[in-house]
Amino acid sequence: MNPALISFGIQSVIRLGRVTNDALDQWARDGEAILPEINEPNFNREVFVNGFFNKPENNPFVVGDAAQYAEYWDDPAVKPDKTAIDALFTAAIKIGGEQEVDVNRGLAPGGAILIKQWDPAQSPLSPWARIILSAGDIALEYVAVNPSILDGDGNGQKLISAYAKNLSDILPDDGSFGVKENFAQRLTGAFLRAGLETISQNHELLVSEKHLQELISSSVKPLVQALPNSITEQLKWGEIADAIMGPAASAALQTVARHQTAFLGEDFDPNRALGAVTQALFLEAAGNGLRDKLTPEGLLGLYRAALGVAAERPQLFLGDGQCPQDEFARELFSKFADVLSESPPPFDGEVGIALASAALGAVGNNIHRFVDDSDPWEQTAAEMVSFLTTKFKNALDTNENLGSVFSKSQLIELGRTLLSRVAETPEMILGSGNQAWEGVLTAVATAMKEDTNLLLTGDDWLEIAKVAAEEAATNPVRLFRLNPANPGDVLAAKLISVILKSAGAIIETPELQGKTVLFGKTLREAIIIVLRATSGNSQAAQEHLEKIEKLTTNLNGFVATNHLQYGNKEWLRLFRILLSPLLEGKGIPDLTAETANELLQGGS
Amino acid sequence: MKKQILHRLATIVLVLSLSGCTAFRLRDANEQLTSYYYAKQQATQNSDYLMRESVKSSLGSLATDAAEQAEREKNVLNQIAFYRVASTAAWQAGNPNVVSHAEAGKKLCTDRNFNRAPRDCGMLLVIPFFAGVDETTDRFNELQAEVTAAPADERASHAQATEKVFADYRAGLTSILTQRLKLANSAAHPDLLEAVDQNTGKLLCTLIEIDAVGLIATARGDVARAVCEVHKLKVSAFDAGLNQSSADCLPESKDKLVKPQGCP
Incomplete structure (x- = not known):
């Protein structure tokens, strides 16, 4: 059917809303209705035999002089013993054929027939009219919210034209729609609904009709063609279409809205890439089902992140001849699905999905840095998530108190911070055997284990992780180098630990308890000062580790004892002033009010 | 400007009334009936009697809801459609109300309405x-x-x-x-x-x-x-x-x- 006619029909339905109300009602009434089969009684061999041989045409086998099986019969029933019943049952199968003897009936459910209202020859609505009404029905919902959505040559018009073009390509002109055509309607309907929703929320959206056509076509057509023949599989695909295609189509169009510059011009790659990712989402859900740990929401979260990458870097999803586009995108979902399925709590569920999305987004944004063919970028991104969750899970297990320090959003933010930084500096994970990346994670996770007094909050750890990642990116092989003999032995971890140790020690000193300033924000700043000061000079840090601890302890004691004169600002200034000479090999001066004031004045 | 606002308001009222119309609810009722029926069949096949009873209970509720909706409907053809859903659901639930629902629907099936539904x-x-x-x-x-x-x-x-x-x-x-x-x-x-x-x-x-x-x-x-x-x-x-x-x-x-x- 001419797409222009479909489009015109839909517009007419919308314009004639009141008039078509009756038609919409009729459309709903005329849809398929189920008429179940009646149940069959449970099968009983004796009763069956009695029924079978009392049929007039079968009775001569058991009654009369020439009756072949008379010995088993005691008119009007089989002799009530097992031998006679079995003999006549075998005879019945021989006479009537197995089709007449369904021993499983009663257990097997009957079928049902889906029946339309009208004889096609007398139907008041053609199949095409029903499709048009269906589309008009969807569109009317959005016209209610945004009456101007279909005015002029706006996006609403373009979307309906694109929808009509796709349907006219897929559906046969004679209106004889089969299973695949019905599935196509279901999928394109999801796109139309999602499109109108997106357009009503993004008035500034600029899209061309051709681009919309390409997006819908590249997402829907391959799925329609791949629809399995098995009824069970078709039911499953239908369920998945209902569960995820609406939100997926909405996410795809929102991606178009967010990356408008990528979708302008004549290059259709972004649309084809989005189509490839959409297909992959569906096929992953249909292939592996919606797993326990990967709910539709989880899959859609991954999908949104993958769309962002596809919009910016469509070529990544369009295959290279060796790996067709749909297979590549599906591999991506599959790898992340595996990682998420195996993620331990609290990194499963919402947190895991957010981290996976962050990894995909972070790597996608820096894809030019991931060009190593032997280490595919999607594999790297999945491994980053797996590695991060394992490390932090270990830290949380070792220091049970930490569980209360981090909220879900802080855990996500912590992961996102580290993942973003590492993606900007892939040298941390590529070519160096993951050493720098592992070093950062080890440092932060090990230090977190040490904070048994919970002197730092989740936000504090976030800031420390940011700085650690930055410094590791700048000087990857110094402060965060792993000791092959002892993988937990990372200098940055030791530095953070000595500061934490000193801070913890003063809390256990009764007379100074309550007077210390080294906790929370001040402690966080102290750790950051140490990390920044030592990242370029790890040798000095290694040599003077004990002195750093002593300096921290002395300063703690001094400020706590003189808490009326000195506070956290003074603590941090004195620490900064004294740390540099210490790293140069100079001693720690005795701290008195006089020396402290001199240092503070000199430093100002 | 005032005319434009009035026009928009009229459109909103019109379409809101459409969006609340029978078309949506009847479609839902039909889909629920089909889903429950297949769920019951599957439960029977798997000998999952607990599930079977649970689905039969849902079918019973659907029968009640559909019959109540039929009473609220103003369009006689929609009423008939809802009674059809109610009686089928009651049948599959093993609910004796199947007769009263069907009778209520049949009363509406005059010669004229029979030809329309x-x-x-x-x-x-x-x-x-x-x-x-x-x-x-x-x-x-x-x-x-x-x-x-x-x-x-x-x-x-x-x-x-x-x-x-x-x-x-x-x-x-x-x-x-x-x-x-x-x-x-x-x-x-x-x-x-x-x-x-x-x-x-x-x-x-x-x-x-x-x-x-x-x-x-x-x-x-x-x-x-x-x-x-x-x-x-x-x-x-x-x-x-x-x-x-x-x-x-x-x-x-x-x-x-x-x-x-x-x-x-």
């Missing part, structure tokens, strides 16, 4: 009878278990009960055959007649001729009489238009039907 009205005509057949089958299963478990010399005490099951099946079949002509002449989709005929054929050829007669014989009841009744039913089936394609116990044509010996 032929499938829905057609289904309302036969659903209570099919529900009655299923109810009889439940009784049949219980009775069959009792009769076959009883010693041979005690089975005759069940003869009357087995003849009652036969009589109930026969009454159901007679009623369905009476409605068949109306269905055949309606503008309903041909699938309706085919589905009704399949059920009718199964009732005649399996439930009545094999199972019910077999149970009477097992209980040493009046088999000869039952066999003659079956013959009469086959004659009625031919007269109503049923044929061998739906009822494989029927001969190719009515003239090939042979009256059993001893039948009046």
Whole structure:
């Protein structure tokens, strides 16, 4: 059917809303209705035999002089013993054929027939009219919210034209729609609904009709063609279409809205890439089902992140001849699905999905840095998530108190911070055997284990992780180098630990308890000062580790004892002033009010 | 500007009233009915009786909701459609309200309305009878278990009960055959007649001729009489238009039907 006619029909339905109300009602009434089969009684061999041989045409086998099986019969029933019943049952199968003897009936459910209202020859609505009404029905919902959505040559018009073009390509002109055509309607309907929703929320959206056509076509057509023949599989695909295609189509169009510059011009790659990712989402859900740990929401979260990458870097999803586009995108979902399925709590569920999305987004944004063919970028991104969750899970297990320090959003933010930084500096994970990346994670996770007094909050750890990642990116092989003999032995971890140790020690000193300033924000700043000061000079840090601890302890004691004169600002200034000479090999001066004031004045 | 705002308000009111219209709710009711039915079938197949009962409970609720919605509807064709959903759901829930829901729907199926909703009205005509057949089958299963478990010399005490099951099946079949002509002449989709005929054929050829007669014989009841009744039913089936394609116990044509010996 001419797409222009479909489009015109839909517009007419919308314009004639009141008039078509009756038609919409009729459309709903005329849809398929189920008429179940009646149940069959449970099968009983004796009763069956009695029924079978009392049929007039079968009775001569058991009654009369020439009756072949008379010995088993005691008119009007089989002799009530097992031998006679079995003999006549075998005879019945021989006479009537197995089709007449369904021993499983009663257990097997009957079928049902889906029946339309009208004889096609007398139907008041053609199949095409029903499709048009269906589309008009969807569109009317959005016209209610945004009456101007279909005015002029706006996006609403373009979307309906694109929808009509796709349907006219897929559906046969004679209106004889089969299973695949019905599935196509279901999928394109999801796109139309999602499109109108997106357009009503993004008035500034600029899209061309051709681009919309390409997006819908590249997402829907391959799925329609791949629809399995098995009824069970078709039911499953239908369920998945209902569960995820609406939100997926909405996410795809929102991606178009967010990356408008990528979708302008004549290059259709972004649309084809989005189509490839959409297909992959569906096929992953249909292939592996919606797993326990990967709910539709989880899959859609991954999908949104993958769309962002596809919009910016469509070529990544369009295959290279060796790996067709749909297979590549599906591999991506599959790898992340595996990682998420195996993620331990609290990194499963919402947190895991957010981290996976962050990894995909972070790597996608820096894809030019991931060009190593032997280490595919999607594999790297999945491994980053797996590695991060394992490390932090270990830290949380070792220091049970930490569980209360981090909220879900802080855990996500912590992961996102580290993942973003590492993606900007892939040298941390590529070519160096993951050493720098592992070093950062080890440092932060090990230090977190040490904070048994919970002197730092989740936000504090976030800031420390940011700085650690930055410094590791700048000087990857110094402060965060792993000791092959002892993988937990990372200098940055030791530095953070000595500061934490000193801070913890003063809390256990009764007379100074309550007077210390080294906790929370001040402690966080102290750790950051140490990390920044030592990242370029790890040798000095290694040599003077004990002195750093002593300096921290002395300063703690001094400020706590003189808490009326000195506070956290003074603590941090004195620490900064004294740390540099210490790293140069100079001693720690005795701290008195006089020396402290001199240092503070000199430093100002 | 004021005109534009009024125009927008009018459109919003109009479309909101449309979005709350029957089209959506009826579609939901239909989809729920189909989903519950298949869930019940699956539970039966998997012998998951807990799930089966749970689905039957949902079907019962759907029947109540659909009947209430039918009462609220202003459009008579929508009312009929909701009663069709209500009676089908009640049937599958094993709920006796199937009769009252179907009756309420049938009252609305005047000649004029029958032509405007032929499938829905057609289904309302036969659903209570099919529900009655299923109810009889439940009784049949219980009775069959009792009769076959009883010693041979005690089975005759069940003869009357087995003849009652036969009589109930026969009454159901007679009623369905009476409605068949109306269905055949309606503008309903041909699938309706085919589905009704399949059920009718199964009732005649399996439930009545094999199972019910077999149970009477097992209980040493009046088999000869039952066999003659079956013959009469086959004659009625031919007269109503049923044929061998739906009822494989029927001969190719009515003239090939042979009256059993001893039948009046």
